[in-house]
Amino acid sequence: MTWINAYCAQRERPDAIPDDRGRLPHLTTRQFRRTLAWFIARRPGGTIAGALQYHHQRIQMFEGYAGTSDSGFRDEVEAEEALTRGQLLAQMGADPDRPALTGPAGAEAEARLAEFSRHTVFEGQVVTDEARLRRILARHDPHLYPGTFLTCVYNPDRALCRNPASPADLPVMSDCQPLACRNTALTPANLQALTSHLTELEEALVDGERLAPYVRHRLQEQQRVTAAFLTRHTPESAP
Incomplete structure (x- = not known):
């Protein structure tokens, strides 16, 4: 707090931490819940293994924060995740040069994104007020969920990630089968991630004879399925 106030004073900023009865206030870890929620919501997915590991860490943090799952921290993280998703979708909808989404649900994703943009983009400018964007998302949620390997166009009746224990209104991204x-819809970034994954599979199979038969078979199957998927859904103009 001393460093922040000195920084603000040097730069004549108005957002220093105010005194509490003539002294700096006492801070506790509870006051950083929003900061922690913000970090979790914006954590990149990374590789499959990394995403799964981070998913487990999230569950432990949810259930263990303040010693109880009723602490409300889960709700804060989910609210930040929704806001992050809304900001990203609004920016996508406002970009006139953005390549169209491809994949099995690409056309549906574009239609949902266009409808969402009607509420979030005005004269080319994206809504930046967080409270307003949260209200728009609550009323007009397109149920598009960007991820590393896909952008989920969520329809619960055909979602392979669903199980009887999962809520019907949200995809289970950790169980995704893109x-x-x-x-599945695909942005250029999704296609690049899948292409990089295919390259990793092919490199792993270069020394396939050194692998256990079962491992080699699974890698070969993953390579075949990934290559076929990319062949079907990569735009002809893409490199």
């Missing part, structure tokens, strides 16, 4: 699910 190459098989009809809810």
Whole structure:
């Protein structure tokens, strides 16, 4: 707090931490819940293994924060995740040069994105007020969920990630099957991630004879399915 106030004073900023009865206030970890929620909501997915590991860490943090799952921290993280998703979708909808989404649900994703943009983009400018964007998202949620390997166009009746214990209104991204699910749409970044994954599979198979037969078979199957998927859904103009 001393460093922040000195920084603000040097730069004549008005957002220093105010005194509490003539002294700096006492801070506790509870006051950083929003900061922690913000970090979790914006954590990149990374590789499959990394995403799964981070998913487990999230569950532990949710259930263990303040010693109880009723602490409300889960709700704060989910609210930040929704806001992050809304900001990204609004920016996508405002970009006139953005390549169209492809994949099994690409056309549906474009239609949902266009409808969402009607509420978030005005004269080419994106809504930046957080409270307003949260209200728009609550009323006009397109149920598009950007991820590393796909953009989920969520339809619960055809979602392969669903199970009886999961809520019907949200995809279970940690159980996603992007190459098989009809809810899959693809951005250029998704295609690049899948292409990089295919390259990693091919490199792993260069020394395939050194692998256990079962491992080699699984890698070969993943390579075949990924290559076929990319062949079907990569735009002809893409490099």
